[in-house]
Amino acid sequence: MICKGTNTSIAEGIIRMGGDDRRSPIFEGEIPIPEGVSYNSYVILDEKTVLLDTCDESVSHGYMSSLEDALSGRDLDYFVISHMEPDHGAAIGDVIRNYPEATVVASGLAFEMLANFLEINPEKRLVVEDGTVLELGKRSLTFISASMVHWPEVMMSYESKDGILFSADAFGTFGALDGAVFADQLDFDGKYMDEARRYYTNIVGKYGAQVRKVLDKSGSVEIKMICPLHGPIWRGGFGEFVGKYVKWSGYEPEEDGVVIGYASMYGNTADAADTLATMLRSKGVKVVVHDLSRRHSSYLVSDAFRFSNIVLAAPTYNNGLHPAMSAAIENMESMTVRARKYSIIGNGSWAPRSHEFMCKRTEALKDMTLVGEPVVFKSSLKDEDREKLAHLADEIAASMGEA
Ligand SMILES: Cc1cc2nc3c(=O)[nH]c(=O)nc-3n(C[C@H](O)[C@H](O)[C@H](O)COP(=O)(O)O)c2cc1C
Numbered sequence: 001m002i003c004k005g006t007n008t009s010i011a012e013g014i015i016r017m018g019g020d021d022r023r024s025p026i027f028e029g030e031i032p033i034p035e036g037v038s039y040n041s042y043v044i045l046d047e048k049t050v051l052l053d054t055c056d057e058s059v060s061h062g063y064m065s066s067l068e069d070a071l072s073g074r075d076l077d078y079f080v081i082s083h084m085e086p087d088h089g090a091a092i093g094d095v096i097r098n099y100p101e102a103t104v105v106a107s108g109l110a111f112e113m114l115a116n117f118l119e120i121n122p123e124k125r126l127v128v129e130d131g132t133v134l135e136l137g138k139r140s141l142t143f144i145s146a147s148m149v150h151w152p153e154v155m156m157s158y159e160s161k162d163g164i165l166f167s168a169d170a171f172g173t174f175g176a177l178d179g180a181v182f183a184d185q186l187d188f189d190g191k192y193m194d195e196a197r198r199y200y201t202n203i204v205g206k207y208g209a210q211v212r213k214v215l216d217k218s219g220s221v222e223i224k225m226i227c228p229l230h231g232p233i234w235r236g237g238f239g240e241f242v243g244k245y246v247k248w249s250g251y252e253p254e255e256d257g258v259v260i261g262y263a264s265m266y267g268n269t270a271d272a273a274d275t276l277a278t279m280l281r282s283k284g285v286k287v288v289v290h291d292l293s294r295r296h297s298s299y300l301v302s303d304a305f306r307f308s309n310i311v312l313a314a315p316t317y318n319n320g321l322h323p324a325m326s327a328a329i330e331n332m333e334s335m336t337v338r339a340r341k342y343s344i345i346g347n348g349s350w351a352p353r354s355h356e357f358m359c360k361r362t363e364a365l366k367d368m369t370l371v372g373e374p375v376v377f378k379s380s381l382k383d384e385d386r387e388k389l390a391h392l393a394d395e396i397a398a399s400m401g402e403a
């Protein structure tokens with residue numbers, strides 16, 4: 001929840017208003033968030049006062065009184081809306097109604113969306129474009145268009161006095177922050193990086209080219225602090241995280257390794273996945289295994305961005321593909337997983353065809369390289385099938401330069 005007690009000063013005259021949602025089981029009606037998610041909104045107190053974005057309905061309970069507290073009795077001069085996605089817009093209507101003198105600042109497209117979402121057309125409005133500067137007194141905000149990262153109207157803002165990038169949804173992560181505000185208060189690499197990857201790959205993954213554009217643009221200014229709308233604030237030490245964004249947006253794997261995603265009804269396809277995983281591990285290859293009937297495909301997508309190799313294993317189902325595998329491939333396609341080495345394991349009791357469907361469906365992914373022949377077995381693994389899996393393990397290891 002966002003309440004007065006969670007308001008935190010993050011630089012002179014800049015307050016982060018934020019809170020954790022530990023209750024919602026899914027994000028965007030689709031992606032599981034077992035570790036919760038956090039929301040940030042920012043207030044700048046200069047000669048002019050500014051509010052940057054609001055929050056999601058799930059944490060909006062105390063938002064308006066927190067805003068009043070953050071403004072320390074002052075009126076609001078500018079209300080900047082980075083984009084209109086409702087997870088940052090739950091209090092937009094209340095802010096406009098409660099601070100009628102505030103000028104709403106957003107891109108032209110965001111104003112169109114504002115009218116569509118809330119049927120509000122604020123009288124005091126300032127349409128900003130890429131490069132527009134808003135003077136606040138000692139500080140100023142320069143707007144940076146981040147179109148399609150991940151909505152079309154997105155504007156980031158850059159504060160030049162302290163080199164602060166208000167990065168909208170970029171550099172965010174899933175996961176509640178448990179009172180922390182800065183990344184250096186957390187074991188980010190150990191505890192949050194996997195969720196940051198799952199957040200990026202499943203929300204922004206498709207828009208790699210647009211992310212690259214913004215990374216190039218922001219490379220020309222000195223950034224000392226990154227303030228995203230989700231997750232902790234970075235006050236330095238973000239080189240590695242930015243490096244991950246460079247890789248993810250270029251669809252380059254972070255490291256050699258294998259993600260195995262399998263669907264299985266009675267455990268036989270799972271046996272094949274685990275047998276292959278054991279064989280690969282014995283060769284020193286890093287492996288992550290996901291049961292797609294149990295684990296949402298966002299985890300497979302995330303590890304597909306992380307690793308060099310993907311293995312898909314599924315039984316034949318009513319002369320088609322098991323639904324859990326079908327949904328996973330659809331999600332990989334939607335998030336534009338590409339340029340990976342991949343291998344296929346199929347299973348069936350009377351007319352195995354799942355391998356054919358997996359091969360066909362993965363054709364929709366770009367620049368993929370099939371490693372080894374698809375391994376196809378009937379019902380349960382026999383010695384000859386294990387031999388085929390051993391051969392596949394050799395080929396997968398060889399594909400990443402391992403002996
Ligand atoms: C609802 C259902 C539909 C199936 N459809 C087919 C099929 O069309 N062709 C086939 O060869 N096997 C079919 N099978 C058999 C499974 O593919 C086979 O038993 C496989 O070994 C199951 O793997 P698992 O132990 O990993 O669940 C079907 C099984 C079920 C339960």
Ligand SMILES: [Fe+2]
Binds near residue numbers: 083085151
């Ligand atoms: Fe968003």
Ligand SMILES: [Fe+2]
Binds near residue numbers: 088169230
């Ligand atoms: Fe968001």
